[in-house]
Amino acid sequence: MRELHRWANPTTWPTAPIPTARTETARMTSPRPVRTRFAPSPTGYMHIGGMRTAFFCWLWARHTGGTFILRIDDTDQERNVSEALQPIFRAFRWLGLDWDEGAEKGGPYAPYYQSQRSDIYRAAIKKLLIEGQAFKDFDPPEVVQQDRAEAEAAKRNYVNIRRSLELTPEKFAELEAAGTPFVVRLLVPRDQSVTIHDAVRGEVTWDCGTMPDPVLMRSNGSFLYNFASVVDDAAMEITHIIRAEEHLTNTCVQTLLFRALGSEPPVFAHIPFITAPGSTKKLSKRDLDKLRNTPALKKLFDRADEVFPKLGLGDSKSLSPVMVEYYEKMGYLPVGILNALARLGWSLDDKTEIMDLETIVKHFTLDRIVKSSAGFDGDKLQSLQAHWMNVLPLPEKIAGVKPYLEQVGWPADDTHLAKILPGIADRLKVFSDILDYAEFFVSDDALAFDAKALEKIRTQPQAREIVASLKKLLTEAPDVEAATIDPLVHQWAESQGLKMGQVVAPLRLGVTGRSVGIGLFDAIALIGKDSCLHRLTRLEQTL
RNA sequence: GGCCCGUUCUUCUAGCGGUUCAGGAAGCCGGCCCCUCAAGCCGGUAACGCGGGUUCAAAUCCCGCACGGGUCACCA
Numbered sequence: 001m002r003e004l005h006r007w008a009n010p011t012t013w014p015t016a017p018i019p020t021a022r023t024e025t026a027r028m029t030s031p032r033p034v035r036t037r038f039a040p041s042p043t044g045y046m047h048i049g050g051m052r053t054a055f056f057c058w059l060w061a062r063h064t065g066g067t068f069i070l071r072i073d074d075t076d077q078e079r080n081v082s083e084a085l086q087p088i089f090r091a092f093r094w095l096g097l098d099w100d101e102g103a104e105k106g107g108p109y110a111p112y113y114q115s116q117r118s119d120i121y122r123a124a125i126k127k128l129l130i131e132g133q134a135f136k137d138f139d140p141p142e143v144v145q146q147d148r149a150e151a152e153a154a155k156r157n158y159v160n161i162r163r164s165l166e167l168t169p170e171k172f173a174e175l176e177a178a179g180t181p182f183v184v185r186l187l188v189p190r191d192q193s194v195t196i197h198d199a200v201r202g203e204v205t206w207d208c209g210t211m212p213d214p215v216l217m218r219s220n221g222s223f224l225y226n227f228a229s230v231v232d233d234a235a236m237e238i239t240h241i242i243r244a245e246e247h248l249t250n251t252c253v254q255t256l257l258f259r260a261l262g263s264e265p266p267v268f269a270h271i272p273f274i275t276a277p278g279s280t281k282k283l284s285k286r287d288l289d290k291l292r293n294t295p296a297l298k299k300l301f302d303r304a305d306e307v308f309p310k311l312g313l314g315d316s317k318s319l320s321p322v323m324v325e326y327y328e329k330m331g332y333l334p335v336g337i338l339n340a341l342a343r344l345g346w347s348l349d350d351k352t353e354i355m356d357l358e359t360i361v362k363h364f365t366l367d368r369i370v371k372s373s374a375g376f377d378g379d380k381l382q383s384l385q386a387h388w389m390n391v392l393p394l395p396e397k398i399a400g401v402k403p404y405l406e407q408v409g410w411p412a413d414d415t416h417l418a419k420i421l422p423g424i425a426d427r428l429k430v431f432s433d434i435l436d437y438a439e440f441f442v443s444d445d446a447l448a449f450d451a452k453a454l455e456k457i458r459t460q461p462q463a464r465e466i467v468a469s470l471k472k473l474l475t476e477a478p479d480v481e482a483a484t485i486d487p488l489v490h491q492w493a494e495s496q497g498l499k500m501g502q503v504v505a506p507l508r509l510g511v512t513g514r515s516v517g518i519g520l521f522d523a524i525a526l527i528g529k530d531s532c533l534h535r536l537t538r539l540e541q542t543l
Numbered sequence: 544g545g546c547c548c549g550u551u552c553u554u555c556u557a558g559c560g561g562u563u564c565a566g567g568a569a570g571c572c573g574g575c576c577c578c579u580c581a582a583g584c585c586g587g588u589a590a591c592g593c594g595g596g597u598u599c600a601a602a603u604c605c606c607g608c609a610c611g612g613g614u615c616a617c618c619a
Contacts, residue, residue: 206547
């Protein structure tokens with residue numbers, strides 16, 4: 001107990017650098033170089049909405065030639081911070097969003113973990129206490145709760161009662177001497193109001209008369225986010241705080257804190273939420289069940305349930321579209337994700353949709369951020385992704401697809417893939433889509449015939465005879481290049497008075513095991529004569 | 544409930560008083576192409592929350608209302 005409260009007397013506190021106020025002249029002579037930060041707490045995963053916020057911070061820094069900082073808000077040190085941080089770093093690295101200062105990198109304002117900055121917060125508390133801008137509140141939590149309950153019952157807005165400020169100096173000294181627990185609260189100037197000029201929302205004003213004095217330091221000596229965050233932003237010379245709209249209300253307190261600390265508040269930019277399309281609720285990991293049923297997201301969930309089990313990665317519950325990792329594991333391209341994220345609440349002009357990173361960086365400005373919330377549309381994402389996958393050079397496609405093939409035990413060499421991938425062409429939207437093309441990778445006997453397609457062929461008249469004739473045709477063909485087989489099959493169909501559909505369907509099923517896929521004659525050429533014949537024989541036997 | 548924010552097609556958005564009976568993209572529908580699927584091309588679909596002002600003129604400015612959201616912790 002005693003140890004816990006050794007901070008009771010400010011004069012015994014260690015000194016640490018106190019955030020310094022920038023001088024008026026320095027500010028006026030030249031605009032400060034932009035410094036933005038993203039400050040995640042170690043949650044064990046990276047939320048797609050958080051990623052978009054981080055992206056905007058990064059973009060603003062890159063657009064202005066400024067500095068982007070990754071700071072860790074780990075004031076609750078319960079969990080294993082290092083482990084819970086890995087997915088976050090991983091997401092940044094995967095997307096290619098680098099940071100100039102911060103966790104795992106260091107920099108002139110180190111440390112960048114809040115858990116390591118207690119001395120700095122302590123010094124700031126001391127300063128505020130000495131200056132009378134903050135005060136010790138000895139009211140125990142029960143009393144505060146009681147006050148709050150009473151205010152609520154009376155339908156009054158709750159404002160804390162400053163009993164500790166009414167104490168006589170003697171009583172105050174007595175409480176201190178006895179080591180009575182206390183919290184430190186900011187003394188809110190209740191006769192003032194706070195106005196900010198938000199870069200996105202414009203002028204926003206709050207009346208300080210109706211707000212409680214926020215707690216800065218808990219009775220156990222730890223600090224609150226709102227306080228630590230401002231101390232850090234001031235100390236790290238952050239010029240632009242770009243963050244989600246949910247923090248807008250915090251901004252009043254934080255502005256007051258910047259002022260109290262003698263620091264010029266940075267420019268705030270509160271960006272809109274990402275929601276589920278058709279809803280106005282924040283996209284949250286908590287209501288996955290609702291999300292999976294929203295039309296614009298359903299496909300993403302369904303695909304996860306199809307693909308992730310094959311890869312031994314669980315399903316859409318363990319790896320859902322609200323997590324950045326979903327996209328990485330599914331085989332999306334960073335440029336596709338970034339393009340989609342950029343278009344969520346920001347636009348370049350009235351028509352540009354396809355943008356690479358360089359274009360986005362070049363044009364990104366805060367004033368073009370939209371004010372209203374943005375629904376995360378899986379279809380739109382998919383279409384952007386499809387574009388970028390389509391323009392990806394072949395060697396990169398090969399490299400992207402290989403890990404998936406290895407994972408399911410269908411290894412293929414580059415030469416083989418260099419033939420197959422151009423055939424699959426734009427049907428490959430994400431790398432894991434390669435898993436849909438078993439026909440090019442599995443052995444003839446391992447190839448499964450699609451049940452539905454098989455049923456359909458069975459009901460088709462003369463299916464067996466057609467397959468038998470096609471086998472003969474293939475056997476006698478000089479080669480199985482598309483340019484050879486295509487006309488041969490056409491001629492034969494014509495000679496038999498058959499429509500191409502009647503001929504192609506069984507042939508496709510036999511050769512690829514499915515009723516859909518790439519151009520049939522290209523498929524035949526890729527699979528090769530022997531395999532095609534072998535597979536057709538198998539089909540004959542099953543018919 | 545107090546305070547704060549938001550509201551243009553199903554979705555993402557353009558629009559900052561006239562050049563817009565509102566433009567682009569995704570979706571959806573139809574057509575072309577075609578051995579299927581995908582892509583591509585062509586065409587179609589569909590919006591300024593409501594009510595008052597201001598103005599010669601309003602999606603655009605002002606005021607109400609409604610609806611949605613956020614936030615009100617010794618959480619982050």
